[in-house]
Amino acid sequence: MSDALLIAVLDTLLPGDDGAAGRVALPPASRIVSDLAPLQSLAQPVLDLLAPAGFLSAGAATRADMLRALERSAPERFRSLLDRVLAAYYQDPAVLAAFGWRDEPPMPRGHTLPGEDAATLRLLDQVRARGPIWRR
């Protein structure tokens, strides 16, 4: 029951999407956070405040309402769990790929910023032409 409840909470927090408009679909959180054990210590204080049967039998909108109520009544517990879930989710290779981001650290490759600024920098001629704007 506890795992089912936690999975339901995770998928209410981050339900994923269907990747409409030709984009890669975002998976639900439970597909990303598949090892639930490390989450238990943060999740349990939140799960303790939910009625398991009621939550599990509710539809998506009602589940979200129940978590919003919990977010208001126990903000610190809720935020601790949420922060951990967000960190796991948005650093996952599948999620990064769905946002068009690469799955590797910033170093050593870095990134390329286009350096074709000549046309834009010519706009500064007008800034120069207006003369000094500082006060002595």
Added chain:
Amino acid sequence: MATRLEPLDVVVVGAGIGGSAFAARLAEQAPKLRIACLDRGGWFDRRDLPAHRRDWQSLAMTSWATSPNLRLGSGASACSADYPIDDTHSAFKPLMWNGMGGSSINWAAHFPRLHPSDFTVRSQDGIGDDWPFSYFDLEPYYDLNDEAFGVAGLAGDPAYPAKRSRRLTPMPLGRLGQVAAAGFDRLGWHWWPVDAAINTVAADGRAACNHCGPCQQGCANGAKSSTDLTYLPRAARNGVDLRPHCVVHEIVVEAGRATGIRYVDGAGREVWQPASTVVVAGNGIGTARLLLASGLDSPALGRNLMFHPAAYVRGMFRDELDGPLGPIGCALYSHQFYETDPGRGFKRGVHLQVTRENPLLTQAARLERPWGAEAHRLLREEFRHSMAVLVLAEDLPEAHNRVALSDHVERDGMPGVRVEYRMSEHSRRSLDFGLDRAEEMLRAAGAYRTVRVPLAPLAGWHLLGTARMGRDPATSVTDGRGRCHAAPNIIVADGSLFPTVGAVNPGSTIGALALKLADDLAREAA
């Protein structure tokens, strides 16, 4: 029983921008002096930085966060020797780094100068205070400091008196910068590529920036200038004894003169270091904490804390932008509204800065409600399609904004420290004006939606004013040479000295000021 060391001529407490610049310059100008420079933290190894790790995004919010309180709260240890700061009653949360290099380790390296009018706020606008010297007195030291840091930028900015040509070409604007420039241009407003203390080409034995992103978790290839790469090696070459992991507990003052410092070194030994002059450069909080803990009798000490009130607007664009790439402190800024205009309903002005964007996790976490189906939709819409315009306002000195000691002793053996800061109505008006202008620019650049963030609490980088310069010992802590009124052989050499703060990042001015003060001392020592 404390270990007594051989006396020094000068001991510098704090190896950030101010302390490092001071020590390096003094050693060059007065080579006979025996000088040591201490810091409570250590050196760090660039191979260990988050940029090399897959979990770099979450490290940026925990053990490598910019806030010492967040780092301490994460339970993990970075190599910053942090102390907790009670910021419960402060609108802005202090950010810093406590180690060799100070906050230049995790700064954005945005490198503007103050304007000439920033030094004469009282004379020109009837508020705040004047500095004891002018922009033009400091200008040669700005130039020297630029040379030490290696500035990438573009000369000719009409918002400033002419500066020497920038040694390195500007950081690429990227798509984000180009779109922003077009927005400013449509409105006929001033804009200019930022001065950045970052190598855009290999220089000074350091690599060029490869736009990897997380500057504020330490620069992994050394392209970003920090004083562990610039002033501190220079200081060491000129004989300065660099001492990491030394937590200074007290400047001992007898009959109005400092006689030395007491500290605990990395081995846990208590040390007594006699010195003829003590230089303090621990930032606006650390400096005030040490001077207060040392019992310095100075009514303005710790007061007049200034941050630079900060807020921002994000604009969303249909076209893809490259916001999350490159150094966060770039790409460009506008000083169209920097100088006083009486018609605005407030004095002084605002700095508008188009910054690069945050990584995915940070962008997700900052959503008003970062969970639920709507969060996915919003993040899809924003990531790589957003631009942030940061608004910095000029903080004014107010005595009730202060750094104070608490009545308990921290783990580092020092009294605890708290920050009390209330943002003024004047600052609020300035920020609101700046936010309006930022929105106007974003719309002109093509944003179809904007999100206004009226206050950015985690923007407390600039810790200024708590040991301000001035003539009157009742309202200032030091004279114009940084010498404490209450003990003239204690010299402050950091942003604590600023009587007023303009509306721009202070790193460039802190470095220049420290060089000037070092020359003042060298002349006296000659």
